Amino acid sequence: MSSSAHAPNLAHHFESYEQQRESASLGMWLFVAQEIMFFGGLFTAYLVYRINNPEIFKMASSELNIYQGGINTAVLILSSLTMALAVREAQLGRSKRIVALLVATFILGGVFVGIKYFEYSAKFEHHLVPGEHFDLHLNAEELAYLEKVGITDQAKIQSRAQMFFSIYFAMTGLHALHMLVGMALIIWLIPKAWRGVFNADYHNPVECFGLYWHFVDIVWIFLFPLLYLLGRNIGA
Amino acid sequence: MSSEAHADSHAHSSVHVESLGVYFAIFGALIILTGITAWVAFHDYGQALNDLIAIGIAVTKASLVVLFFMHVRHSTKVVKMVVVSGVVWLLVLFAFVLGDVFARGPYSVIG
Amino acid sequence: MENQKNYLNASYGWKSWLLTLDHKRIGVLYLISITFYFLLGAVFAAFIRLELATPAGDLVQPATYNRLFTNHGVIMIFFFLVPSIPAFLGNFLLPLMIGARDVAFPRLNLASWYILNIGAVFAVWSLAQGGVDTGWTFYTPFSTAFSNGAVMTAAVGVFITGFSSILTGVNFLVTIHRMRAPGMTWFRLPLFIWGLYATSLIFVLGTPVLAVTILMVALERGLGLGIFNPALGGDPVLFQHLFWFYSHPAVYIMILPGMGVISEIVAAFARKRVFGYKFVAYASLGIAVLGFFVWGHHLFVSSQSAYAGIVFSVLTMLVAIPSAIKTFNWTATLYKGSVSWETPMLYAIGFMGLFAIGGLTGVMLAIMGFDIHVHDTYFVVAHFHYIMVGGAIMAYMGGLHYWWPKMFGRMYSPFWSKLSALLVFVGFNLTFFPQFIVGYLGMPRRYHAYPEEFQVFNVLSSAGATVLGAGYLLPMVYFAYSLFAGQKVGKNPWGAVGLEWETESPPPPLNFDEIPTVDFDAYDYVGKAKEAQVV
Numbered sequence: 001m002s003s004s005a006h007a008p009n010l011a012h013h014f015e016s017y018e019q020q021r022e023s024a025s026l027g028m029w030l031f032v033a034q035e036i037m038f039f040g041g042l043f044t045a046y047l048v049y050r051i052n053n054p055e056i057f058k059m060a061s062s063e064l065n066i067y068q069g070g071i072n073t074a075v076l077i078l079s080s081l082t083m084a085l086a087v088r089e090a091q092l093g094r095s096k097r098i099v100a101l102l103v104a105t106f107i108l109g110g111v112f113v114g115i116k117y118f119e120y121s122a123k124f125e126h127h128l129v130p131g132e133h134f135d136l137h138l139n140a141e142e143l144a145y146l147e148k149v150g151i152t153d154q155a156k157i158q159s160r161a162q163m164f165f166s167i168y169f170a171m172t173g174l175h176a177l178h179m180l181v182g183m184a185l186i187i188w189l190i191p192k193a194w195r196g197v198f199n200a201d202y203h204n205p206v207e208c209f210g211l212y213w214h215f216v217d218i219v220w221i222f223l224f225p226l227l228y229l230l231g232r233n234i235g236a
Numbered sequence: 237m238s239s240e241a242h243a244d245s246h247a248h249s250s251v252h253v254e255s256l257g258v259y260f261a262i263f264g265a266l267i268i269l270t271g272i273t274a275w276v277a278f279h280d281y282g283q284a285l286n287d288l289i290a291i292g293i294a295v296t297k298a299s300l301v302v303l304f305f306m307h308v309r310h311s312t313k314v315v316k317m318v319v320v321s322g323v324v325w326l327l328v329l330f331a332f333v334l335g336d337v338f339a340r341g342p343y344s345v346i347g
Numbered sequence: 348m349e350n351q352k353n354y355l356n357a358s359y360g361w362k363s364w365l366l367t368l369d370h371k372r373i374g375v376l377y378l379i380s381i382t383f384y385f386l387l388g389a390v391f392a393a394f395i396r397l398e399l400a401t402p403a404g405d406l407v408q409p410a411t412y413n414r415l416f417t418n419h420g421v422i423m424i425f426f427f428l429v430p431s432i433p434a435f436l437g438n439f440l441l442p443l444m445i446g447a448r449d450v451a452f453p454r455l456n457l458a459s460w461y462i463l464n465i466g467a468v469f470a471v472w473s474l475a476q477g478g479v480d481t482g483w484t485f486y487t488p489f490s491t492a493f494s495n496g497a498v499m500t501a502a503v504g505v506f507i508t509g510f511s512s513i514l515t516g517v518n519f520l521v522t523i524h525r526m527r528a529p530g531m532t533w534f535r536l537p538l539f540i541w542g543l544y545a546t547s548l549i550f551v552l553g554t555p556v557l558a559v560t561i562l563m564v565a566l567e568r569g570l571g572l573g574i575f576n577p578a579l580g581g582d583p584v585l586f587q588h589l590f591w592f593y594s595h596p597a598v599y600i601m602i603l604p605g606m607g608v609i610s611e612i613v614a615a616f617a618r619k620r621v622f623g624y625k626f627v628a629y630a631s632l633g634i635a636v637l638g639f640f641v642w643g644h645h646l647f648v649s650s651q652s653a654y655a656g657i658v659f660s661v662l663t664m665l666v667a668i669p670s671a672i673k674t675f676n677w678t679a680t681l682y683k684g685s686v687s688w689e690t691p692m693l694y695a696i697g698f699m700g701l702f703a704i705g706g707l708t709g710v711m712l713a714i715m716g717f718d719i720h721v722h723d724t725y726f727v728v729a730h731f732h733y734i735m736v737g738g739a740i741m742a743y744m745g746g747l748h749y750w751w752p753k754m755f756g757r758m759y760s761p762f763w764s765k766l767s768a769l770l771v772f773v774g775f776n777l778t779f780f781p782q783f784i785v786g787y788l789g790m791p792r793r794y795h796a797y798p799e800e801f802q803v804f805n806v807l808s809s810a811g812a813t814v815l816g817a818g819y820l821l822p823m824v825y826f827a828y829s830l831f832a833g834q835k836v837g838k839n840p841w842g843a844v845g846l847e848w849e850t851e852s853p854p855p856p857l858n859f860d861e862i863p864t865v866d867f868d869a870y871d872y873v874g875k876a877k878e879a880q881v882v
Contacts (some may be wrong), residue, residue, distance in 0.1 A: 013449040013526075021251070022312065023451045023525045029315050030517040033322035034555040040326045041559035041589050045574060047330060048337050048585055054283070066274070073270050081263040084254075084305040091253050130572050159573070159580035166572040170563065200251055214306045218298045224270075225290040229277035233286060314524055325552045328639060332655070333588045336643070339652030340584075 009202040017201040024204040028211045039219055042174065046167050046226060053160040055149050058231025059142050060164035063128060068119050069228035072112050073220060079108035080217045083210050090206035093199035098206065099190055105213065106186045109179055116176050120169075128165055136161040145234060168227055175223060178216045185209055252310040262304045269297050353756070353853040368453035369856060374439030375754070376460050381435060382823075384426035384467060389816065391419035396778075396809040404796035412795035413480035414496065420483030421501060425508055426467050428739055429597065432604035433550075434459070434515055436746050437543050439754060441519060443847040443854060444537050446528025446863050451521040459514045466508030473500035482793060484594070487575035487586040491567040498568055502561045509558045512600075516550025519543050528846070530865035534628070537845055537869045538621060541628045542607025545635035549596045549603075553639065557593035560586065584649050591642035599638040601735055602702075603631060605742030606673055609695050612745050613677045615843040616692035617684025618879070620870035623676040630669035637666040647718050656715050663713035670706050674699060689841070690764040694745030697772045701737030705730060708783065723793070725786030732779045744771065744822070751826065752840045756852045757833030763825040770818030777811025839882040844875045 007017075014020040050057050086101035127135040136158060138146070151157060189205060192198070198206055273293040276286065303309045308319055354371045364372060394415050398406040407415065438456065442449050450456050473479055476497035481490040490498050523544050527536070563574050564586070573579020575586040614621050621627055643651055643659030677699055686692070708730040712718050721727060752758050781804035786792075790801045797805070839848040844867070850859055872879050 011453075013447065013451075013453065019525060023521050025311070026315060026318070026524060027452060027455075027517050027521045029318045030520055030551050031513075033318050033325075034513050034517075034551045036322040036326055037329070037552055038555035038559050040329055041556045041563070043326075044329055044333050044589065045563065045585060047334060048582065051334065051337060070270070070274055074267060077263065077266045077270065080266075080301060080305055081259060084259050085256075088253060088256075088259070091251050131570065156580070163573060163580050166566075166574055170566060170572075170574075174562075211306055214301050218301055221297045221301070222294050225273055225277070225294050229274065229290060232277040233280040321548075321552065325639065329556065329592055332640070332643065332658075333585070333592075335658075336584075336588065336652050336655035339654045340650070 009197065021202075021204055021207075024208055025211075028208040032211055032215045035215055039171075039174070042167065042171050043222070043226075046171065049160070049163050049167065050226075050230075053163070055146055055151060056157055056160040057164050058234060059138060059146065059157075060136065060161040060168075061227060061230035062142075062232065062234070063126070063136070064168070064228050065119060065122065066228050066232065068115050069224055072115050073224045075108050075112050075115070076217045076220050079105045079112070080214055082108065083213045087203070087207050087210040090193070090198040090203035091200055093196075093203075095193050095196040095198065098193040098198060102186050102190050102193060106183055109183045109186070113176060113179055113183075116172065123165070123169075130162045130166045130169070134158065134162050134165070171223060171227070175216065175219055178219070182209075182213050182216055185212070252307070254304065254307070254310075258304060262300050265300060266297050269293050351851065352855060353851060354856045355755070355853050357856045366457070368449070368457060370438050370442055370450050370453065370456060371754070371854060373453075373456050373460055374435050374437075377430060377435040377438060377463075380460070380464055380467070381427050381431050384422055385819075387471075388419055388423035388427055389819070391415050391422070392812065393816070395419060396812040398795050399797070399805045400809040402797050402799045402802050402805075407795065409795055410480060413482075413793070414478035416793055417479045417482050417496075418474060421470060421479065421505070423735075424483060424597070424601075425505055426463070426470065428601045428735060429512060430463055430515075431601075431739070431743050432608060432746060433519070433543060433546055433600075434463070434511075436608065436743075436750060437519065437546075437604060438515075440750065440847055441522060441540065441543060442526070443850065443858055444540055444845060445523065445526065445531055446846050446859065446865060447522065447526040448857050448859070448862070450518050451526060452518050455514050455518055459511045459518070462514070463508055463511040466504045466506070466511065469500050469504030469507060473497035473504060476500055484590065485561070485564060485586075486590075487564065487567070487583045488577065488581075491564055492576050492578070499565060502565045502568075506558055506561045506565070509554045509561075512550045512554045516547035516554075519547040520551065523547075528862050528865055534625065535865055535868050536628075537607075538610035538624065538627050538631070539604075539607035541631045542603045542605075542610070545631040546600050546603045548632075548635045549600050549638065553593040553596040553600075556589060557597075560589040560593070563589075584646065584651060587646050587649050587651075588642070591645045592639075595642035595645065596635070596638045598731070598734065599634055601739045602742075603634060605698070605739045605746075606631070606670075608742045608746035608749070609677060609698050610673075611845070612691045612695040612749050613680050614870040614872075615749070615841055615845075616689060616695070617681050617686050618842075618872045619680055619684040620868065620872065621676060622679035622682075623672070624869065627673050627676050630672045633669040634666065637662065637669070641666055644713055644718070647715050648722050660713055660715050664710055667706060667710050667713075670702075674703055674706070689748075690761065690768055691745045691749035693765060693768040693772075694741050694748065697768070698738055698741040698745065701733055701741060701775070705733030705738055708733065721786055723791055725782040725790050725792055727786065728792050729779045729782035729786055732782070737775055737779070741771070741775075744768070747822070747826075749841070750847075751829070752836040753847060753852045753854070755830060755833075756835055757829045758836050758840060759822075759825050759829040759833055763821060767818050767821040767825075770814055770821065772818075774811050774814030774816070774818050778808050778815050779811070781805070781807045781811075837882045839878075839880065842879050842881040844870055844872055844879045849878070 010017055010020060014023070082101045082104040086098050086105060089097040089101060123129055127133050138157070146152070146157065186209070189209060192205065273290055276289050280286065281289070302319060308316060354369055364376065367373060394407070398404070398412060404412065438450070479494070479496040479498055479501045481494050481496060481498060485498070485502070523540060566572050567574050567576065573581040575581045575583050577583060610621050610627060641659055641663040643655050644663045647656050708726070712721070712727065712730060748759070748764060785801045785804035788801065790797050836852050838851055840852065841848070846863060846865070849863065867875050
């Protein structure tokens with residue numbers, strides 16, 4: 001980005017800070033729109049298989065740890081708050097506070113990824129990773145529930161449950177990857193914020209990153225009920 | 237739509253700074269809605285209603301994040317159109333694919 | 348004149364090109380890349396036509412033939428057609444035509460070029476690994492569970508390249524929204540810009556679905572998942588839905604910029620404003636939007652439900668309407684215009700006829716009953732080549748010839764360029780018209796051998812391909828020659844109306860000495876009669 005003494009951080013092809021800011025924001029939103037479609041393909045696959053196998057999906061979903069999922073949801077919502085506050089501090093040009101809030105966001109992101117690590121490990125232990133060793137253990141009550149709706153073919157149950165977990169890993173894995181990229185970007189932002197680069201005229205990187213981070217939060221807002229909350233009401 | 241005639245490093249910005257109170261209120265609302273959706277999941281109101289409530293709450297939470305945390309409330313018309321277009325296009329993808337799925341019936345081949 | 352700084356001579360050296368942020372240089376970088384990929388894709392086409400000159404499969408093994416047509420398709424579509432007009436002509440011209448100094452995000456622009464080529468490295472590497480044999484459509488479960496080709500490498504390449512498109516789309520949309528010169532209102536924009544805008548919508552909303560679908564194919568192939576594999580409970584038709592959700596709008600990515608070019612050329616060489624400007628502008632948006640609702644016409648015989656088929660069939664017929672509106676409007680523009688037959692105009696006229704044939708056969712294919720009969724035959728192959736080669740590539744060639752003097756400050760030989768245009772037109776029709784007939788008679792596509800009774804048509808087609816190839820190779824010679832010995836041109840060698848013709852040829856690095864204030868409509872040959880002169 002070229003600068004001059006008169007207009008630091010204003011690129012040469014823009015006429016004003018406002019034009020630059022609005023362009024950055026619009027560009028980032030267009031990127032978010034394509035991310036919506038990107039995750040959308042996986043959501044489509046999820047919807048197709050869930051509609052075709054509602055009961056087996058419920059059984060598979062109940063293998064997920066709702067506490068870990070719930071805590072992660074709260075953690076991400078909190079990280080969205082800290083990020084929104086970080087953008088606010090960038091608008092006000094208060095560099096120390098920006099850094100503090102970015103660090104908080106980073107830590108919360110780390111907590112999320114950490115919990116995910118434990119979740120994934122548990123899946124490995126319980127043979128719920130799709131592949132040769134996949135083996136969903138259903139107890140008598142669950143088998144009876146499936147029998148009541150006419151599903152007795154064990155091979156079909158295993159294969160559709162495996163489908164649930166394929167989609168689970170693909171979706172949460174892609175989401176976690178986005179989280180990690182986000183955390184790496186925070187590392188990139190922190191030194192800039194520390195140096196006092198951001199102010200009311202120019203805070204585009206923080207604002208645009210904020211949009212990215214909130215979007216990743218929104219994906220999880222949909223993943224949590226769709227993956228974790230299915231079938232919790234069986235026997236209710 | 238276009239710009240001022242010359243760059244002005246100390247330009248009066250048109251940046252809208254949201255109040256702290258609003259941010260904390262939205263945060264509170266998001267946490268509460270998460271609690272509600274989890275609570276509802278453990279009760280059986282019929283599959284259709286359970287699903288509708290879960291999606292409805294998720295959409296509400298997402299809307300709060302978009303409007304307040306992502307500042308769309310104060311954004312330009314173009315940005316609002318981009319948000320709407322993204323959502324609508326997603327719904328188009330869902331609608332046509334699921335329409336075909338419903339009309340075809342469940343896929344039942346097992347190898 | 349000699350010493351004037353333009354974007355070409357403003358700086359020298361590898362770094363000044365490979366690290367440039369100037370949209371014009373980036374456009375030229377794209378020109379070099381896509382020309383290379385075009386030649387690569389053409390080599391595969393040459394082998395295909397060589398094999399098909401005789402009914403027996405005597406040139407290559409069937410498995411090899413599968414790789415030939417797959418690689419031809421993958422390279423031509425993803426590495427030539429999709430980027431061609433937008434990334435080369437679009438990048439060069441967009442800021443000039445709207446009166447801006449650059450696109451909104453110059454670094455992202457350069458990144459898009461690198462991303463295209465990084466993806467291409469993977470695609471070429473997949474060729475080195477023996478190539479892919481699934482067809483460019485990667486249908487599952489063959490691509491995920493059975494193929495022995497280099498599917499993963501090719502999938503990675505296509506995935507990466509998709510982001511080049513997405514970022515270009517973002518860049519163009521923001522540039523058009525935020526960086527128009529004072530007075531350049533939406534309805535004063537050249538129609539080429541409307542075409543780029545509509546294309547960019549598809550880039551942003553469609554490409555990511557292809558990306559995630561390819562990701563799922565890679566996961567399935569690499570990890571043995573069963574998302575699309577019926578043996579594991581998966582649905583192969585789901586793959587087709589997701590794949591075509593992008594790949595149908597992708598064909599509009601390939602034609603919309605071309606239509607924009609045709610509007611520019613027809614206006615310039617009839618010296619008249621485009622008839623029904625607003626209709627053409629809205630039709631561009633209409634094609635982009637409606638184009639997202641028709642993908643199921645690729646799934647008529649896939650076991651997609653008949654009800655979905657009916658809906659997609661009707662919508663497909665509807666999407667022909669905006670395309671037809673444009674074609675009628677270009678024709679009406681010619682009426683009582685002051686028409687001259689320079690090379691760009693020859694390509695534009697060729698486009699109008701060939702696109703009409705391609706479009707009409709598309710409407711035929713939209714009819715389910717007919718499609719079932721000709722699905723996977725050469726009728727379909729002929730249809731899409733009429734659109735993509737007779738349409739898109741003709742438009743590309745027209746645009747290349749129209750804006751070459753602006754980009755490089757030199758004119759090429761009128762004689763050789765007109766001869767090439769003729770060779771292209773004749774060669775094209777000789778190559779692809781027989782394919783309509785032989786396809787209707789039942790010759791299947793993607794087969795390396797065929798019954799004897801189809802040989803005549805195939806020989807004509809292969810002969811035509813040779814002529815077409817000559818028509819494409821000649822420009823490389825005379826364009827290269829023009830760079831050193833071509834007649835130098837001034838600002839406005841065609842006497843056209845448009846902001847790009849009001850600056851030097853080649854343009855200065857910052858495009859304009861002063862950002863213009865626009866007070867004229869697009870193609871205002873009446874009001875701007877004084878400026879619309881050869882200079």
